[in-house]
Amino acid sequence: MDTITILDSHRCHLGEGPCYDPRTGTAWWVDILERHLFETPLQDGTSRRHSLPFMASAVAAVDETRHLLAAEDGLYLRRLGDGELELFCPLEPEDAGTRSNDGRVHPSGALWISTMGRGAEPGRGAIYHVAGTRVTRLYGSFTIPNAICFSPDGATGYFADTDAGLLQRVSLDPRTGLPTGVPSTLYDHRGGEGGLDGAAVDAEGRIWCTRWGASCIDAYSPEGERVRTVPLPVTRPSCPTFAGPDLDRLLITSAYEGMSRDERDADPEHGRTLLVTAGVRGLLEPAFRLAP
Template sequence: MSAPELLWDCQCELGEGPVWDAARRCVWFVDIKGRRLHRYGVDDGSRQSWTTPDQTGFALPASDGALVCGVRGGLYRFDPDKGDFERLCEVEAGRPQNRINDGFAAPDGALWFGTMDDSEQQKTGALYRWAGGELSLMDDGYGVTNGPALSPDGATLYHHDTLDKTIYAFDHAEGRISNKRVFAVTHEGYADGPSVDSAGVLHVGLFGGWGVARFAPDGRELDKIAFPVSAITKAAFGDDDLKTLYCTTAWLGQDAAARKAQPLAGGLFKLRVETPGLPQNLIAL
């Protein structure tokens, strides 16, 4: 395993949602509070950025070459060639205090994502599944949602309530979940975005924990990958061999002294690992 390497000092206030786009050989990620969508080309280090319609929690590749973005108030289709956003679906019109946070594309082409109270005070967040144009409420009562992610066999779905530092596991089959239970609790920082490798090990960004925690499929914490910044929001596998972890970070909530002590906070990092991740799925459009 290599040490984390800074790729882009983009100074995201709340960087989130790195995702590998194999077709374009790039990593997409967002700055939620900065209302920006970023693209990093892994071959040439190219960088592009777009302004999003509102706070955006994720941007995931879709089957038609576009991206599906979780924008506050709805799901949007983003055309990278034209640079425009088109709304696909309204989300939580009755919960105006909420915004969309992390998301995941399942092997069947469904989109799973969570919502949260933007002030991070109330447990008004929920977990949704969007497939075939239909939005389904799957679970409710979260403070800050992160994930979800699936085990390699698809039988276990993981989803976090970051406010409670808690990772939940569900039984999963054919787009349905049951048997919610506590999988693990983080003790160094708050459980942020998760990804799963091909051995079933869960990689969890630690907001305020200075690293990425690794959990075995039985919930045991294996170790922590140390970082030079305190808030790691998500680690996602990429590159041709899926052995590179691309990690977003944040400076949200830091005072002037903390920002001076962590000048690289908010940057995009990468590191090499021994066990590959799982291929990035495409959302069916």
């Protein structure tokens, strides 16, 4: 039976980008719109909220003293000890109308990171490959690029445009995380309830994708079959990652962005961050390599 607990009682306006640090047993995630970074040890659940000077959308490990934040104008290194920030690499510096969105580190240590219009304007989103400070644009013309994740062997990448409703897959060079083929549709969600949002891959290669607006997370096989749906106590789940000493829990952020007062009243856990035990084991997210 699936077990769901509230990891943190803070309500995120737009919770996103979770990351788990196995050395300290700590979960990290952000509230994009409120410019907050959350830090919560799973053992005691005592959360700390850090203010940020920018909107950040994703957290990735780097080393024992630093992690990486994807922010509205670039990628920043943040020191764990004192929170000091250093711009590592600009991202779309010529366009103040976009911000970072979904991202994952490939097994090679390269980062895939997406951007989108601040008002989710159609066609303004893109996905980039970042190796060290070398930024390569992979795909464009998205509205809300999401669901970035990778197969355990690094040979397949997955992504979606929430607005388009198509979960895509593409062959990758496992050594670099760069595409070697043309994307194709893995699952067609057009006309389905809710929208494809953030995703993570488990140890068996299944893609676990939150469904924004539909109160659930779905698992898809590498062949494109939706094999499981886990109901969640939040209407707008946003992004998962695997957490815990055995990586057997899904850490899932959520949001209340765009919800009316009546909608929030009908969703008493809106914006909370969840831990879900669903009988599967995941993969530890790789650390971002500072040098290619």
